[in-house]
Amino acid sequence: MKTEKTEQVLNFCCEMGRQLIQNGAEIYRVEDSINRLLTAYGYRDTEVFAIPSCVILNILDEGHNYTKSIRIRSSFINLDKLERLNSLCRRVCRERPEPEAAFSLLDTISSASSYPQLVSYLAHGFVAIFFTLFWGGTALDACLAFLCGAAVKASVAYLSRFETNIFFTYVCSSMAMVLPPLILSYLGVPIHMDKMVIGAIMLLVPGIAITNVMRDVLAGDFLTALTKFAEVLIISMALAVGIAIPVSLARFFWGVI
Incomplete structure (x- = not known):
């Protein structure tokens, strides 16, 4: 017993x-x-x-x-x-x-249900709005950045069904995030694409992981710190690749964006 x-x-x-x-x-x-x-x-x-x-x-x-x-x-x-x-x-x-x-x-x-989908989409959208304003975007940039935040949420939610690895998830999410400002810029909408992208990318930046790395180093837990630091580097590379691909393709086909 x-x-x-x-x-x-x-x-x-x-x-x-x-x-x-x-x-x-x-x-x-x-x-x-x-x-x-x-x-x-x-x-x-x-x-x-x-x-x-x-x-x-x-x-x-x-x-x-x-x-x-x-x-x-x-x-x-x-x-x-x-x-x-x-x-x-x-x-x-x-x-x-x-x-x-x-x-x-x-x-x-x-087994409890997570946040409702509508709440999650609204949260992602408003985070993108406020960070776009924080980084110097206009009111129009901020309003349209809502689309970037929603695109991030949609891509992450879709890929989570297939349990894709973290690198592929962040590459696809950052690509989806860049598409709305690229399309709007191509259509001639007077936006600041850099401000929108910087504002929306804050949804994907691993801020908590970076903070935990510092805390683990100070606590002497170097194995955990190295593991999380590797995760931070992988996510950073994924974000860079995911943003670079659609921007490079847009410049190749449409000219200067």
Whole structure:
């Protein structure tokens, strides 16, 4: 019976770690949350190792090692679910429910629907509007930048269905983002394409990842820092390639844009 409970706690903690990483939690927060959960259930001799693509957990209980690893293939930012997961972690540490009950609460959070599509499109569009204004665009540039933000959301949502890799996703999203100002410029609409592109590209810039790299370096977690830094470089290259392709083609066929 003790073995069964230990395995259930092991599975619950690993799944909690997976959900935290998939919804954008920092690695140190993942390891700290799992350690607190294990301590709450009375396990002292434990080891937790997490990187952005994997969580490995080991529990030494009565001379037996219980180990499990989980592969994480994709992650995104969902602050709503992240806040719920953090609240669940604190609740479990405080109340120490049975593992089955804790798993049920975790499944409720993980299966909850995300933000409505309309809200997501509006959010992407308004972010593009405000950043276009921030970088010196006109009111017309800002209003039309809404199309760029919507194009980013549409491309990311479509590609996520096929679980495409991060490089291809960002290349296609940046290409879709550049198409509206290119077409408007070709039609003679008096816009500042650079301001629109710079404003909309802020939707794709990995700002949180860059911040976490600095935090991990200061904390001495160099493996995680290198992993996230590689991700930042890959995303940066994808953005550059995705913007360069349609702009170069437009200049080749239409002349100077």
